[in-house]
Amino acid sequence: MRKKRRALTPAQQRSAASGLQKSLSSAIHLSRSARWGLYLANDGEINPLPTIQRLWRRKKACYLPVLHPLYHNRLWFVRYEPGTKLKPNKYGIPEPVLRGAKRVPPWSLHVVCFPLVAFDKQGNRLGMGGGYYDRTFADRRVIIKRPKLIGFAHHFQQFPELPHEPWDIPLSAVATDQQLHHFRNKKALR
Numbered sequence: 001m002r003k004k005r006r007a008l009t010p011a012q013q014r015s016a017a018s019g020l021q022k023s024l025s026s027a028i029h030l031s032r033s034a035r036w037g038l039y040l041a042n043d044g045e046i047n048p049l050p051t052i053q054r055l056w057r058r059k060k061a062c063y064l065p066v067l068h069p070l071y072h073n074r075l076w077f078v079r080y081e082p083g084t085k086l087k088p089n090k091y092g093i094p095e096p097v098l099r100g101a102k103r104v105p106p107w108s109l110h111v112v113c114f115p116l117v118a119f120d121k122q123g124n125r126l127g128m129g130g131g132y133y134d135r136t137f138a139d140r141r142v143i144i145k146r147p148k149l150i151g152f153a154h155h156f157q158q159f160p161e162l163p164h165e166p167w168d169i170p171l172s173a174v175a176t177d178q179q180l181h182h183f184r185n186k187k188a189l190r
Contacts (some may be wrong), residue, residue: 001117005044017047019177033110035061037077042093043127048151058103075136078103106136109147115150120162123170123183148172
């Protein structure tokens with residue numbers, strides 16, 4: 001699947017990013033969300049940058065994941081604005097420089113969008129294998145209001161069924177370049 005993503009031409013990637021933005025714009029309930037966790041595309045992932053730019057124009061706060069410096073396989077979220085200084089993390093993925101950055105707890109975000117390798121019709125997902133999002137959002141005991149977790153993917157990344165583990169956190173929805181898939185999964189955070 002990753003090979004297929006990487007094989008997309010720049011024109012196909014731009015078209016997919018535009019389609020992703022259109023899929024999200026159909027969700028009225030998302031337009032009320034003020035704080036968004038997103039990512040910067042890497043390894044052929046669908047590019048959320050046009051969506052980020054649209055959110056900025058609508059005066060929404062955008063945050064990017066940063067590898068937690070102390071806890072293995074967990075993420076912090078740092079404010080991302082035009083001009084934010086970025087540096088590559090240990091995987092080569094650009095992330096905001098932490099010094100002086102506006103950091104927020106993941107639970108304070110209204111929506112968190114992240115890339116997928118694959119997803120299925122039940123809202124299960126296959127990530128890159130590091131478990132970062134699962135570990136970051138695993139501690140649900142003290143959380144009153146949880147973010148809506150939305151996977152971003154190319155339409156061809158959908159499978160009828162994926163294997164999943166009890167600790168895997170299912171998605172509320174997946175936005176692709178063709179449509180927004182909603183899931184009614186009781187285990188989803190929202």
